[in-house]
Amino acid sequence: MIDLRLLREDPDRVRASQRARGEDVALVDALLSADERRRSSGVRFDELRSEQKALGKLIPKATGDEKAELLGKASRLAADVKAADAEQNEAEEETKRLLLQLGNLVHPDVPVGGEEDFVVLETHGTIRDFGAEGFEPKDHLELGEALGAIDVERGAKVSGSRFYYLTGIGALLELALVNAAMARAAEAGFTPMLTPALVRPRAMEGTGFLGQAAENVYHLEKDDFYLVGTSEVPLAAYHMDEIIDADRLPLRYAGFSPCFRREAGTYGKDTRGIFRVHQFDKVEMFSYVDPEDAENEHKRLLEWEKDWLNALELPFQVIDVATGDLGASASRKYDCEAWIPTQGKYRELTSTSNCDGFQARRLSIRMRDGKKVQPLATLNGTLCAVPRTIVAILENHQLADGSVRVPEILRPYLGGRELLEPVAK
Structure with missing residues (x-):
């Protein structure tokens, strides 16, 4: 607030x-x-x-x-x-x-407008010309099924639309991504965390997810628990009702958790494959900082995200998200959007938000600097949303024979494997 x-x-x-x-x-x-x-x-x-x-x-x-x-x-x-x-x-x-x-106050430099009014800040990597390579790229679902990595038909049979199984090399690819992302976060000074997927109402409300985002939250009415849509929620509430000495800041955590989203209002959109699903796993960065350092921390989080996507050898762009597309708690948000060849456009892969003191006030998290006690600032940044990252890897690193080249950063986590190859049916 x-x-x-x-x-x-x-x-x-x-x-x-x-x-x-x-x-x-x-x-x-x-x-x-x-x-x-x-x-x-x-x-x-x-x-x-x-x-x-x-x-x-x-x-x-x-x-x-x-x-x-x-x-x-x-x-x-x-x-x-x-x-x-x-x-x-x-x-x-x-x-x-x-x-x-009331939403957080938007930063004065944020572009004004709706979802399409973002500003592109920078681009990275080279978009492949598949025509010059002599073949038409397959989409991630066709590739994933041929690799024995993705099964959406049985996911729908068991749980309904927008659910899926990652099988065989698909499951191993997720574990490789999570372990590599966690290793990089730990190397950057983040404390690895495995967080609860169920939280009480105050944690969800305190992070700003029961306002405009409430329609996308799963609520278990009998027990009055909420399923988190991101580990940002339990990471933000971790220091709820606490006063933290200023000399302990910044505190940085990297949380891994399952995430659950109803995806209300998106019916008919991204229904093919695993780009937009109801359940997925994610590695999330979260920082508690002195308010005076919040903008610099926001830039650091963005740099860590960019380094990760460059390490995955993905072409992407960085955008400054417009005011009408900010979450309630964010004063400013940057998205990293990876190029998806079969869609012919950039799609969001990671984002990072500066929430200033908005969440801290709601959750009663303060810092003590001498005799002065005041709300601190919180920030969050996605490092790896697994399904979307798999989509980007499969489509951007595919070869003409249907195999997929493994980015070097992931090879140690896949037993040195350099290629994901189609499996015999």
């Missing part, structure tokens, strides 16, 4: 941020009104409680009619205190409810 003091001091900035996101600007005025009512009702309650305490000291000393009058006044005052307390609590809850609906 944003700082209420900032809202009071510069509401126009918050309105501009809401407008840029394509969100309801009227929410800002409703929140200002609720906050004013919260503060005034708090003052009213304190005044009545003070009067009640003072009256309580007079009653034992009074006698006769004076005491009867004071007792009557005390009774009326008690009712007023109770009403003021109820009003204060109601205003507090209303302020909190509205505050949780």
